[in-house]
Amino acid sequence: MYNPKSLKAEEFIDHDEVLESLKYADENKSNVKVIDEILKKAREAKGLNHRDASVLLACDIPEKNEEIYKLANEIKLAYYGNRIVLFAPLYLSNYCINGCTYCPYHAKNKSIPRVKLTQEQIRDEVIALQDMGHKRLALETGEDPIHNPIEYVLESIDTIYSIKHKNGAIRRVNVNIAATTVENYKKLHDAGIGTYILFQETYHKESYQQLHPTGPKSDYAYHTEAMDRAMQGGIDDVGLGVLFGLDKYRYEFAGILMHAEHLEAVHGVGPHTISVPRICPADDIDVGAFSNAIDDDTFAKIVACIRIAVPYTGMIVSTRESQKVRERVLHLGISQISGGSRTSVGGYTVEERPEDTTQFEVSDRRTLDQVIHWLMEMDYVPSFCTACYREGRTGDRFMSLCKAKQIQNCCLPNALMTLEEYLVDYAAPATRELGEKLIVDNFKDISNPKVLETVKERLDLIKNGGARDFRF
Numbered sequence: 144m145y146n147p148k149s150l151k152a153e154e155f156i157d158h159d160e161v162l163e164s165l166k167y168a169d170e171n172k173s174n175v176k177v178i179d180e181i182l183k184k185a186r187e188a189k190g191l192n193h194r195d196a197s198v199l200l201a202c203d204i205p206e207k208n209e210e211i212y213k214l215a216n217e218i219k220l221a222y223y224g225n226r227i228v229l230f231a232p233l234y235l236s237n238y239c240i241n242g243c244t245y246c247p248y249h250a251k252n253k254s255i256p257r258v259k260l261t262q263e264q265i266r267d268e269v270i271a272l273q274d275m276g277h278k279r280l281a282l283e284t285g286e287d288p289i290h291n292p293i294e295y296v297l298e299s300i301d302t303i304y305s306i307k308h309k310n311g312a313i314r315r316v317n318v319n320i321a322a323t324t325v326e327n328y329k330k331l332h333d334a335g336i337g338t339y340i341l342f343q344e345t346y347h348k349e350s351y352q353q354l355h356p357t358g359p360k361s362d363y364a365y366h367t368e369a370m371d372r373a374m375q376g377g378i379d380d381v382g383l384g385v386l387f388g389l390d391k392y393r394y395e396f397a398g399i400l401m402h403a404e405h406l407e408a409v410h411g412v413g414p415h416t417i418s419v420p421r422i423c424p425a426d427d428i429d430v431g432a433f434s435n436a437i438d439d440d441t442f443a444k445i446v447a448c449i450r451i452a453v454p455y456t457g458m459i460v461s462t463r464e465s466q467k468v469r470e471r472v473l474h475l476g477i478s479q480i481s482g483g484s485r486t487s488v489g490g491y492t493v494e495e496r497p498e499d500t501t502q503f504e505v506s507d508r509r510t511l512d513q514v515i516h517w518l519m520e521m522d523y524v525p526s527f528c529t530a531c532y533r534e535g536r537t538g539d540r541f542m543s544l545c546k547a548k549q550i551q552n553c554c555l556p557n558a559l560m561t562l563e564e565y566l567v568d569y570a571a572p573a574t575r576e577l578g579e580k581l582i583v584d585n586f587k588d589i590s591n592p593k594v595l596e597t598v599k600e601r602l603d604l605i606k607n608g609g610a611r612d613f614r615f
């Protein structure tokens with residue numbers, strides 16, 4: 144029954160195959176020989192299949208777990224270097240006709256106001272985001288064909304790309320909207336989106352059906368097969384994710400890796416990103432009701448094992464997580480984080496953080512500048528780079544560069560140049576001082592002398608010549 148090449152959800156996420164994999168992991172979780180063999184394979188940094196990776200996730204030998212954490216960090220540095228890409232979510236509308244039991248936007252929740260931004264309001268939100276320094280957004284809407292039809296999303300994308308305020312610009316719009324048709328994915332592709340993101344929420348079909356009792360999202364197969372339709376519609380870069388805490392985390396872990404293997408087997412390119420949200424409190428949502436919620440140690444282990452299993456896939460952690468947890472998982476393979484986020488509709492244009500339309504409670508409430516400062520104190524290079532998608536390095540072009548560990552020849556120079564833009568245009572004095580020093584410290588990691596020379600010239604043009612938007 145299990146067939147990664149099948150286009151049927153129940154065959155590429157075959158329930159029995161997941162159970163078999165978890166059984167194999169249980170049988171081998173203390174088996175040093177098997178674990179060492181898997182770690183040896185993992186050190187080649189070509190990735191692991193869902194079965195082997197499930198063994199590492201289940202491994203209960205403390206010394207081996209330390210090896211797993213160390214390896215995750217090494218793999219991350221080998222593929223992406225020390226840059227961390229920044230983005231912000233932008234909520235357009237919380238109208239939704241679905242019944243997801245873990246989300247406050249579910250149709251039956253009458254205690255929250257329903258809000259949909261006009262194009263004028265989107266303009267104001269985007270200016271506020273540009274004034275923070277953001278260059279990359281993730282658009283979010285509920286599913287509602289009357290209030291949020293595809294035309295509304297397309298018009299909003301056009302509006303966002305058109306706004307040039309002072310030196311600001313949104314250069315990449317990723318889109319997180321409900322599963323839709325190939326035709327609509329084509330329209331999103333033509334509108335110039337970056338990544339299409341859709342969280343599976345849970346791969347466990349039975350749980351999925353209980354958690355999604357009403358609305359179009361209740362169709363497990365239609366939702367699970369969405370990425371295939373997106374790719375058929377021409378979208379090269381897709382982002383997977385599950386909401387950890389809905390079902391057993393080991394099931395979700397095997398499921399998400401099987402989904403990645405499926406995309407690779409059918410389309411020749413795996414997911415561009417994997418997100419790792421955990422269930423967290425919100426209006427009408429009691430986390431205590433979700434008995435599968437995971438603790439911080441388990442969360443860290445999941446991040447490390449995903450990093451090892453799919454080294455070429457970006458990993459995203461949001462402001463759902465606290466500063467402390469984010470710090471921990473940055474060292475285990477996270478390559479993208481949000482900063483200064485407001486998870487409410489219209490949240491960026493008001494002084495006080497509104498709570499009544501938030502999709503989830505933000506744990507990390509620092510400003511973007513504080514996040515940038517914090518990253519640099521840990522010697523990470525905050526990056527506002529959007530170069531790949533704009534240079535046509537998407538899908539298999541991106542993956543082949545990434546798998547060959549060539550992408551960081553672009554990542555670091557682009558990170559330094561976009562960081563310089565941030566420092567000049569938006570940073571607090573202390574952040575700028577720290578950043579200028581960090582940029583110079585990182586010159587040593589640009590091995591090609593010609594590239595280094597060009598970077599230095601461009602940094603000077605950004606600082607002293609008013610130039611912007613250089614990229615490799």
Ligand code: SF4
Nearest residue numbers: 239243246248249285
């Ligand atoms: S998770 Fe998405 S689809 Fe479900 S209720 Fe929330 S906004 Fe709607």
Ligand code: SF4
Nearest residue numbers: 528529530531553554
């Ligand atoms: S060069 Fe490509 S992979 Fe690297 S940060 Fe920029 S967009 Fe991302």
